[in-house]
Amino acid sequence: MSRGSMALVRQRPPKGGNASEIERKIKRGNALRQGSSWRGSRGLVALLLVVVCVSGAATWLYLSSLDSDITEVLASQRELVSPEPRVFTVQCSEDYENHKRYPGCTPQKCGRAVADGVVTREEAQVLRRLAERGLALAGSEGGASILDLHSGALSMGKQFVNIYRYFGDQIGDVFTPEDFQLYRDVRGRIQAIIAKTFGLDPTLMYLTKPTFFSRINSTAAKTQHDEYWHPHIDKVTYGSFDYTSLLYLSDYDSDFTGGRFVFMDQNGNRTVEPRAGRVSFFSSGSENLHRVEKVTWGTRYAITVSFTCDPAHAIADPTLP
Numbered sequence: 162m163s164r165g166s167m168a169l170v171r172q173r174p175p176k177g178g179n180a181s182e183i184e185r186k187i188k189r190g191n192a193l194r195q196g197s198s199w200r201g202s203r204g205l206v207a208l209l210l211v212v213v214c215v216s217g218a219a220t221w222l223y224l225s226s227l228d229s230d231i232t233e234v235l236a237s238q239r240e241l242v243s244p245e246p247r248v249f250t251v252q253c254s255e256d257y258e259n260h261k262r263y264p265g266c267t268p269q270k271c272g273r274a275v276a277d278g279v280v281t282r283e284e285a286q287v288l289r290r291l292a293e294r295g296l297a298l299a300g301s302e303g304g305a306s307i308l309d310l311h312s313g314a315l316s317m318g319k320q321f322v323n324i325y326r327y328f329g330d331q332i333g334d335v336f337t338p339e340d341f342q343l344y345r346d347v348r349g350r351i352q353a354i355i356a357k358t359f360g361l362d363p364t365l366m367y368l369t370k371p372t373f374f375s376r377i378n379s380t381a382a383k384t385q386h387d388e389y390w391h392p393h394i395d396k397v398t399y400g401s402f403d404y405t406s407l408l409y410l411s412d413y414d415s416d417f418t419g420g421r422f423v424f425m426d427q428n429g430n431r432t433v434e435p436r437a438g439r440v441s442f443f444s445s446g447s448e449n450l451h452r453v454e455k456v457t458w459g460t461r462y463a464i465t466v467s468f469t470c471d472p473a474h475a476i477a478d479p480t481l482p
């Protein structure tokens with residue numbers, strides 16, 4: 162006799178047995194079987210949940226790695242790099258060899274540094290207000306707008322105007338002599354910290370152009386001037402630069418999102434998160450290829466203050482006309 166037929170034989174009601182009791186037993190047996198099959202599938206559901214969670218986490222990790230290509234944060238917005246700057250040395254590129262060398266100034270030691278102890282947050286706020294007032298006079302149609310106190314260049318629509326000519330005497334209502342004094346003071350301190358960090362004679366470094374305030378928001382740039390996010394080398398873009406400094410006037414993540422400064426190294430990207438009062442400075446050659454991330458929300462203010470070793474490219478501090 163086969164096993165199957167044995168089972169059949171067992172389920173058959175015994176002769177003379179009570180039929181309703183047997184039915185109850187069958188029902189209870191079915192209920193028990195249903196219960197145990199649910200218990201069996203509970204394991205399967207748990208396994209499915211784990212698979213969904215793990216693949217969700219993997220997808221999130223993958224997407225966030227696409228979104229952020231930052232391999233190292235050199236200085237985050239939350240930390241205070243003070244009193245000493247945080248210095249990162251990099252090998253100098255050959256860019257400086259194509260230019261006349263100026264002993265005591267031309268980069269021999271190259272690198273980048275971040276300092277939060279040079280300009281106070283209060284000073285940064287005064288400079289930011291100055292930038293806000295100046296840029297409120299005009300501004301580009303989108304992307305970045307600039308204000309250059311030296312040349313007077315101010316973004317206006319798709320071009321630039323000279324604020325000193327365009328607004329004439331009215332400019333005295335916008336900028337005060339104290340604003341210009343603060344600008345000179347801050348420029349002097351930045352020059353001193355660059356000289357100390359790179360072992361230079363500060364009297365052999367000169368302010369050079371362009372040196373400008375920038376305002377960046379998330380609106381789309383309408384002209385190439387206003388596309389601030391392209392990777393570039395300052396020495397190539399601006400020619401006379403030997404040392405670039407950036408003074409940030411607003412805070413990454415609270416005043417704006419996106420807009421981090423990114424050094425694009427061969428082995429990965431290193432970022433500086435803007436912080437009001439933070440000075441970031443570096444040698445301007447291709448050892449410091451960089452870009453600014455697109456601003457995704459809010460408004461970012463900064464000043465680019467640049468120095469040259471070539472006295473022929475020196476400019477004086479800006480003054481009110």
Ligand SMILES: O=C(O)CCC(=O)C(=O)O
Binds near residue numbers: 375395407422451463
């Ligand atoms: O605003 C910044 O963080 C960088 C600006 C810049 O790269 C430049 O002015 O050359």
Ligand SMILES: [Fe+2]
Binds near residue numbers: 393394395405451
């Ligand atoms: Fe730059």
